[in-house]
Amino acid sequence: xxxxxxxxxxxxxxxxxxxxxxxxxxxxxxxxxxxxxxxxxxxxxxxxxxxxxxxxxxxxxxxxxxxx
Amino acid sequence: xxxxxxxxxxxxxxxxxxxxxxxxxxxxxxxxxxxxxxxxxxxxxxxxxxxxxxxxxxxxxxxxxxxxxxxxxxxxxxxxxxxxxxxxxxxxxxxxxxxxxxxxxxxxxxxxxxxxxxxxxxxxxxxxxxxxxxxxxxxxxxxxxxxxxxxxxxxxxxxxxxxxxxxxxxxxxxxxxxxxxxxxxxxxxxxxxxxxxxxxxxxxxxxxxxxxxxxxxxxxxxxxxxxxxxxxxxxxxxxxxxxxxxxxxxxxxxxxxxxxxxxxxxxxxxxxxxxxxxxxxxxxxxxxxxxxxxxxxxxxxxxxxxxxxxxxxxxxxxxxxxxxxxxxxxxxxxxxxxxxxxxxxxxxxxxxxxxxxxxxxxxxxxxxxxxxxxxxxxxxxxxxxxxxxxxxxxxxxxxxxxxxxxxxxxxxxxxxxxxxxxxxxxxxxxxxxxxxxxxxxxxxxxxxxxxxxxxxxxxxxxxxxxxxxxxx
Numbered sequence: 001x002x003x004x005x006x007x008x009x010x011x012x013x014x015x016x017x018x019x020x021x022x023x024x025x026x027x028x029x030x031x032x033x034x035x036x037x038x039x040x041x042x043x044x045x046x047x048x049x050x051x052x053x054x055x056x057x058x059x060x061x062x063x064x065x066x067x068x
Numbered sequence: 069x070x071x072x073x074x075x076x077x078x079x080x081x082x083x084x085x086x087x088x089x090x091x092x093x094x095x096x097x098x099x100x101x102x103x104x105x106x107x108x109x110x111x112x113x114x115x116x117x118x119x120x121x122x123x124x125x126x127x128x129x130x131x132x133x134x135x136x137x138x139x140x141x142x143x144x145x146x147x148x149x150x151x152x153x154x155x156x157x158x159x160x161x162x163x164x165x166x167x168x169x170x171x172x173x174x175x176x177x178x179x180x181x182x183x184x185x186x187x188x189x190x191x192x193x194x195x196x197x198x199x200x201x202x203x204x205x206x207x208x209x210x211x212x213x214x215x216x217x218x219x220x221x222x223x224x225x226x227x228x229x230x231x232x233x234x235x236x237x238x239x240x241x242x243x244x245x246x247x248x249x250x251x252x253x254x255x256x257x258x259x260x261x262x263x264x265x266x267x268x269x270x271x272x273x274x275x276x277x278x279x280x281x282x283x284x285x286x287x288x289x290x291x292x293x294x295x296x297x298x299x300x301x302x303x304x305x306x307x308x309x310x311x312x313x314x315x316x317x318x319x320x321x322x323x324x325x326x327x328x329x330x331x332x333x334x335x336x337x338x339x340x341x342x343x344x345x346x347x348x349x350x351x352x353x354x355x356x357x358x359x360x361x362x363x364x365x366x367x368x369x370x371x372x373x374x375x376x377x378x379x380x381x382x383x384x385x386x387x388x389x390x391x392x393x394x395x396x397x398x399x400x401x402x403x404x405x406x407x408x409x410x411x412x413x414x415x416x417x418x419x420x421x422x423x424x425x426x427x428x429x430x431x432x433x434x435x436x437x438x439x440x441x442x443x444x445x446x447x448x449x450x451x452x453x454x455x456x457x458x459x460x461x462x463x464x465x466x467x468x469x470x471x472x473x474x475x476x477x478x479x480x481x482x483x484x485x486x487x488x489x490x491x492x493x494x495x496x497x498x499x500x501x502x503x504x505x506x507x508x509x510x511x512x513x514x515x516x517x518x519x520x521x522x523x524x525x526x527x528x529x530x531x532x533x534x535x536x537x538x539x540x
Contacts, residue, residue, distance in 0.1 A: 017416050023396060029409050032466055036413030039471035043378035044421060047428045050372070057426035059279035059383075 008038040075099055075235035076536060079145055079292040080319070082238055086133060086144040093129035093144030093188060096238070097122050100146045100190055104236050107539050110217060112209030113230035115151045116159045117191040122146065125188045141295060143186030148237035150225050151192040151208075152199055153179050153283070154272035162274045163195040163224075165207045166395055166402045176272025177307065178241055178283040178300040185299045190237050193227025199248060199276045200224070200388055202406030210458065213255060214537035215503055219455040222252030228286040229256030233504075233537055239296060240286040245276045246380045247450075247481025249284045250493035254450035254506025257495040257535070259293045259523070260286045264513050265488040266311045268297075269304030277387040280380075280485045289533060290494065290524040294318035297516060313514055321517045322524040327362030329522060331355060332443035335367045337452070340374055342476055344453030347505050350497035351449045354507040357529050358447070358522060368439050368446065372432045373483050377475030379432065380482035382425045385414030429486045436487040440512045445522050450493035450506030451480050481508070490516045492523050495532035504532070 009017070014034045018025045025033050074082075074091070085091040101119060108114050129144040151161050153176040161167045179189065194211050196203035201223045211226045213219040214234040221230045225242030229252025232240050242249040244262035253260025261284045268283045275281055285296035301315040333355050338348055359365040389396065389411035395403055396411060403411075439446060484491040489510060496507035507526075511519035527533055 014416065018412065021415060023412060023415055024400075025412055026400070029405065029412060032405075032409045033412045033416075035466050035468060036409060036471065037416050039466075039468040040378070040382060040413060040417060041421075042468055043472050043475055044382060044425065046375060047379075047424050050428055050431060052424060052427040052431065055427040055430050057423050058430060059426060 009034060071099055075103055076288065078289045079142070079239050079287065080289070080295055082145055083142060087139055089133060092133070093126040094123065096144060097126040097146050097188060097190065100237055103234070107234055108236060110212060111214060111230050111234060111236070112194055112206070112211045113227040113234065113236050114148070114191045115161055115194050115208040115227070118158050118189055121157065122188050122190050129186065129188060140184065140186030142182060142299060145187050145238045146190040147182055147187040147239050147241060148190045148193050148228070148231050149179055149241045150228055150243050151195055152243045152274045153241060154274070155179055155189060155192060158189065158192060160192065160274070161208065163197045163199065163203070163207065164402070166399065174272060177269035177304045179272065181300050182241060193225070193231060193240060195224045195226055197404045197407045198388055198392055199243070199245060200407035200410055202410055203404045204406045205404055207404070212458070213455050214539060215257065216501070218457055219503060220255065220458050222255035222455060224248040225252050225260070225286060229253055229258060229260070232256065232258040232286050232288055234539055239292055241296070241300070242284055242286045243273060244282050244284050244485070245280045246384055246478060246485045249286060250450050250481045250491060250506070250508060253286055253493040255455035255504065257504030257532070257537070258286055258288055259290055259492065259494045259533070260284065261293045261297060261492040261516070261519070262485065262490060263297060263301060263516050264490045266309050267490070267514065267516065268300045269307040269310050271304055271306035275391055277384050280384070280488070290520060290527045291319060291322055293492065294322060294520045294524070297520070311514065316517045318517055318520050321521050323521065324525050324528055326358055326522055326525045329358070329363040329445060330443045331358050331363045331365045331522070332368030332439055332446045333365060334373065334446055334448040335369050336371070336373045337448050337480065340476070342452040343449060346497070346499045347449050347451070347453050350505040351447070351507045354496040354526055354530070355447050357526055361525055361529060363522070368443060370435050370439055370483070372428070372435055374476055374479045375428065376432060376483035376486055377478035379425055379428050380478060380486060381475055382414065382417060382422065383429065385410045386417060386422060389415045432483060433487040436483055436489065440489065444511070444518055446510040448508050448510070449480055450508040452477050454499050454503035454505060484510050489513055490519050492519050494523055494527065496530065497532050498535065
């Protein structure tokens with residue numbers, strides 16, 4: 001399933017993760033935030049199958065020679 | 069000419085009428101203000117109508133015509149601007165409650181260029197909070213699609229799609245990060261263009277994702293898009309990533325000639341199971357029209373393309389979370405629940421995963437640009453189907469499956485944002501229920517002229533752009 005985990009994160013784990021990052025997730029927001037975090041982990045899992053080892057993580061800087 | 073016809077008249081013709089003194093800028097501004105008064109309580113295209121300033125500018129524009137001054141290409145044309153662009157003296161909310169009283173003292177570069185060309189800023193256009201899809205309680209009113217007000221109008225240049233389709237302005241300035249011009253253009257049956265990243269300045273544009281945000285036109289014709297594109301494009305010292313390349317005369321390039329043009333129809337969208345049948349048929353018919361005009365249309369594969377949505381959202385939601393971190397920390401209740409939860413979730417993604425996402429983005433960019441080495445233009449649906457119903461768009465409880473599907477649907481526009489190439493959506497038909505269908509044309513970096521030329525050739529040989537919504 002996920003890229004870095006084998007089981008979906010629980011709301012409690014998500015709350016702890018948020019706390020570690022200095023964010024407070026309210027009780028009302030926590031269920032959906034948990035679903036979203038787990039969905040990201042699921043949705044991004046196929047990236048593991050891609051040949052990314054030699055790909056550089058550069059955001060779009062398409063034509064540096066033409067800018068500046 | 070009856071007033072409704074005048075309101076729907078293309079910018080290129082309105083500008084000519086103004087130059088020939090057949091129509092006055094004051095008349096145009098009053099006409100659009102009256103249409104806003106009549107229809108916008110229901111449609112909610114506008115956040116702010118700049119009534120007095122627009123009328124004052126119109127009077128000055130009229131005086132310039134009377135004096136015989138040299139006039140810009142958009143002289144006296146009332147244009148509306150997405151509320152993501154800074155506008156001097158006009159409230160700029162970015163769709164958020166947090167900026168409800170923010171009145172900038174500068175114009176965004178794109179707005180400056182429109183004003184220098186003679187355009188009159190009629191007002192600021194509605195958008196989801198911070199440009200993020202998923203806004204549930206719209207701070208400035210629930211936008212509605214002019215073709216059927218029970219349906220959504222797309223996002224995030226939402227007001228632009230509505231205002232152009234309903235002729236509540238002559239044209240609009242939109243912003244596109246992952247599809248924010250093309251999606252509402254598709255849903256509302258208008259032309260919307262995202263230029264190459266670096267073609268138009270981002271100065272004064274409240275950011276979503278620095279490496280994908282672009283200004284672009286939303287219009288009723290391709291020629292109008294070409295005219296506005298030419299106006300806003302070009303190097304700007306205030307945005308170091310704007311290209312120093314000269315800006316072609318896009319309007320002059322609309323010669324209708326597509327013979328020999330290599331057009332690649334992207335296969336994966338038609339095999340995804342996501343595509344609405346009417347949409348697929350309409351897009352294939354549009355490609356066939358280009359074929360009949362002499363273009364060489366073939367299928368092309370971009371294997372990663374349906375992953376674009378999740379890659380884009382991982383980047384965009386993380387970027388938005390950084391932009392709105394102060395609100396997330398100090399005033400989370402100022403943010404609508406939809407965008408807030410998106411940003412909170414993205415804030416928790418591991419750095420190693422984000423690194424992998426940026427690698428995947430580069431791989432996708434290589435695939436798209438590889439396809440564009442073999443083809444001059446790529447063609448595909450702007451969205452997998454027409455605008456959905458508002459009550460269905462307001463999802464109360466998301467599941468993982470909902471989100472995966474949402475991301476896959478976003479894969480129709482976001483790949484070309486990730487690849488930083490130009491893309492244009494234009495109407496190519498209507499569903500049996502009367503909702504617009506959009507076709508998307510994609511070009512090489514800085515190939516806006518080719519995209520516009522192909523779009524114009526299609527438009528000239530089709531009639532989807534001639535229909536108007538029946539407002540009620």
